[in-house]
Amino acid sequence: MTGRVETSILDMLARGKLHFTLLDPDDVTPERARNIVTKAEEAGTSAIMIGGSTNAAGPNLDAVVQAIKATTSLPVILFPGGASAITPHADAIFFMSILNSRNPYFITKSQALGAIPVKQAGIEPIPMAYLVTEPGMTVGYIGEADLLPRNKPAIAATYALAGQYMGMRFVYLEAGSGADAPAPAEMIGVVKRVIDVPLIVGGGITTPEQARTAVTAGADIIVTGTLAENDPDMLASIIKAIDV
Ligand code: 1GP
DSSP states (O other): OOOHHHHHHHHHHTTOOEEEEEEOTTTOOHHHHHHHHHHHHHHTOOEEEEOOTTOOOSHHHHHHHHHHHTTOOSOEEEOOSSTTOOOTTSSEEEEEEETTBSSHIIIIIHHHHHHHHHHHHTOEEEEEEEEEBTTOHHHHHHTTBOOBOTTOHHHHHHHHHHHHHTTOSEEEEEOOTTOSSOSOHHHHHHHHHHOOSOEEEESSOOSHHHHHHHHHHTOSEEEESHHHHHOGGGHHHHHHHTOO
16 A cells, blocks of 8 residues: 555656655764755755664664654655664655565565564555665675676666565665765666666765766666765755756
């Protein structure tokens, strides 16, 4: 069943490409989060994602999400590193599976552990195939991913289509936070051509040119995390660049 946040994302996508801002609660205080979110909203971001590969959870996660909710009416979507990274203060959660992990924990077990907590928290689950490509960075290591080779885009496409056929309603192509280069344009294009669900691309996007290349290649939504945390004043030029 499609919930309110997912419906609003699909409505926004009908009008154009989108940018989501990612914040890792391990990296920001509630006050810093408020500051970044204010700038991101002014710049035209469409949603705030909260998460990190180290499964940040507990009081800091709650405090950061509450601070953000008090600052903006943009949707706040959890992007969990594991089953503990759930808070009832968010609006929704990307209910994601690392389809190219070698470890079933990251494909189905953490999802089993998180399912009841998500229901109890009353937040909207949005099923998403999460595919980690080279270099993968921290999430590639922690998630024990068989990293998708950058020069073999067809492999990424097979996983993406499998995710769609398993019922996942978004595909996220991830190069890893802080990657020295985003997912290659050719890979984005090949993936986009085989799937019908929206394609999210993140990891290593730090310039307007990289953002534009990603959306021109086929990304529907781009995500920036490191840039938002380190230089939120840059977000306006990134978001302007994806208006294609
Ligand atoms: C990480 O794709 C996101 O999960 C964002 O990556 O921090 O490199 O923007 P960056």
